[in-house]
Amino acid sequence: MSYYFAIIGTKDNPLFEYEFGTSKQGGDGQPRFSEHARHFNQFIIHSSIDIVEEVQWTNGQLYLKGIDKVFNNYISCFMTGGNVKFLLLHLPPHTGSSPAAPSSAAAAAQAAASNRSSTSIGANPGSAQTDEAVKNFMTEVYDNYVKAIMSPFYKVNMEIKSPVFRQRVAAAGRKYL
Amino acid sequence: MTVFALIIINKAGGLIYHRTFHEGGLNKISTNDYLVLAGTFHGVHAITARLNPIPQQINRNSASSAGIMTRPEPPSGLEVLESENFRLQCFSTLTGIKFLLFTDTTQTNVDLTMRRVYEMYTDYVMKNPFYQLEMPVRCELFERKLTSYIREVNNR
Amino acid sequence: MAHLAPNKPSSGKESAGLRYPTNGKTIYHRPLNRSKTAELSQASFAYLFSEMVSYAQRKVTGIQDLEKRLNNQGHPIGLKLLDLLLIREPPRSQARPLNIITLLHFIKINLWQHLFGRQADRLEKSSDPEAQDEYMIIDNEPLVNAFISVPKEMSQLNCAAFVAGIIEGVCDGAAFPARVTAHTVGTKDEGEMWPGKTVFLVKFQPEVLEREALIGKA
Numbered sequence: 001m002s003y004y005f006a007i008i009g010t011k012d013n014p015l016f017e018y019e020f021g022t023s024k025q026g027g028d029g030q031p032r033f034s035e036h037a038r039h040f041n042q043f044i045i046h047s048s049i050d051i052v053e054e055v056q057w058t059n060g061q062l063y064l065k066g067i068d069k070v071f072n073n074y075i076s077c078f079m080t081g082g083n084v085k086f087l088l089l090h091l092p093p094h095t096g097s098s099p100a101a102p103s104s105a106a107a108a109a110q111a112a113a114s115n116r117s118s119t120s121i122g123a124n125p126g127s128a129q130t131d132e133a134v135k136n137f138m139t140e141v142y143d144n145y146v147k148a149i150m151s152p153f154y155k156v157n158m159e160i161k162s163p164v165f166r167q168r169v170a171a172a173g174r175k176y177l
Numbered sequence: 178m179t180v181f182a183l184i185i186i187n188k189a190g191g192l193i194y195h196r197t198f199h200e201g202g203l204n205k206i207s208t209n210d211y212l213v214l215a216g217t218f219h220g221v222h223a224i225t226a227r228l229n230p231i232p233q234q235i236n237r238n239s240a241s242s243a244g245i246m247t248r249p250e251p252p253s254g255l256e257v258l259e260s261e262n263f264r265l266q267c268f269s270t271l272t273g274i275k276f277l278l279f280t281d282t283t284q285t286n287v288d289l290t291m292r293r294v295y296e297m298y299t300d301y302v303m304k305n306p307f308y309q310l311e312m313p314v315r316c317e318l319f320e321r322k323l324t325s326y327i328r329e330v331n332n333r
Numbered sequence: 334m335a336h337l338a339p340n341k342p343s344s345g346k347e348s349a350g351l352r353y354p355t356n357g358k359t360i361y362h363r364p365l366n367r368s369k370t371a372e373l374s375q376a377s378f379a380y381l382f383s384e385m386v387s388y389a390q391r392k393v394t395g396i397q398d399l400e401k402r403l404n405n406q407g408h409p410i411g412l413k414l415l416d417l418l419l420i421r422e423p424p425r426s427q428a429r430p431l432n433i434i435t436l437l438h439f440i441k442i443n444l445w446q447h448l449f450g451r452q453a454d455r456l457e458k459s460s461d462p463e464a465q466d467e468y469m470i471i472d473n474e475p476l477v478n479a480f481i482s483v484p485k486e487m488s489q490l491n492c493a494a495f496v497a498g499i500i501e502g503v504c505d506g507a508a509f510p511a512r513v514t515a516h517t518v519g520t521k522d523e524g525e526m527w528p529g530k531t532v533f534l535v536k537f538q539p540e541v542l543e544r545e546a547l548i549g550k551a
Contacts, residue, residue: 010508057548060428060435062419081419081429082412082506146416147360156412156506164361304379304480306386306492316482321528 002031004041004089009157016160023174048075078138133176140172181279187311188273190219194314198327226254396489404498411502449476468535473527491515510538
């Protein structure tokens, strides 16, 4: 399971992005996106903003759950009160190497990991369990995001550069995903 | 028991506020006379302060022997002036502003009244962004709160 | 923004130029709810606000300009408070405001409670059929004006424009763009009791009403 997490500002501008892999079921926490997919992820996330903007007015919850699926990429969204979007793209492991099929050792390790983790949240992106895990992750990031904007030097739609924030997001990823 | 009037003098001796609460207690004098009164009182107050007989030296010695540096009490100068018909109480703040209350000779608890007036001054004058230091006080809220407080004191 | 952000957060390049507090605790180490019920000295706020008004008055061209500046000082506070107040809600009732009424209730109750320790006094919709985009939040004695006497030559001014800015920030943040202005209405018979009575006039942008109508239909 590989994850791409992005925070999108109110003007559809990226504020923060982070790639990571699963740490559950013996995962090493490293993303397994191919070079091609890494660039493509941004397009997928960007295109799903349109869907978010439709969903956001029918659902007052902060966590909007899974809102989009492109090929095998599942996209979950969390919306803050200030209309900043947290978008998480997850890519289940068995398709991790399919787009560009790199024949590296990493892919072999990936395949081994996927066999092991067939019951993990990573392998079932649509399950209620995954949903709950993503929700917990988002809630924890939201907590840290609110702390970030409380800084008197932070203005809305500014890129979040704090290394502590990045550490916190990484920790939340390790904890829940 | 009646509070007749209040005068506030800034640290340069200028009149920044005067108000009469009770007609007939004092003779009416013109604003110009009030200015002169304020200036004169300021001068007299300054001279009486220097008449203070307590030598500063002793103060300093006792402070240093105790090992604690304390600021010597500033010489206070004229505090009360009594005539047959009225009593004048003066309160000088640390910043050199003087509050003068003219009351009936039988008035009690003038200290307390003075304290409340000073409190109102710090609240409604000093916390007002439109008040310039040392300038005449023109604050509607101060005016209003003062009126209702003095009315309460005079009807007690 | 650089795409390939490093996964290792503690690379030397990133932390260069950043100074941590001596105890190593940053804003991220402080719980968000600790100061939830904390109160602040009104006197210290009064002195600070007094200086803020004086600051806004520098080289000002007129009353409107001054109100605009006070409004601008409040705006970012509103944007930030919106998220802070949402996260402090219990998870069950944690919801983004989706329509004007929910949003205004959030302001009247949550925002006011947080800022001033009590709710706003009234919430009204404009009775003028020409102005269906206008709502009024009424405060009988705004805390920010507690010690302020506006000079006669500036009688148009209401320093609660700062609070109006905070409200505007909350509305803008929640995607309900609006113009909010503060007006003194302490007149006539009511003036005796509440001389500082202030109306915050919230005028929403046309697109907000358009969307409201669409959502209402759906």
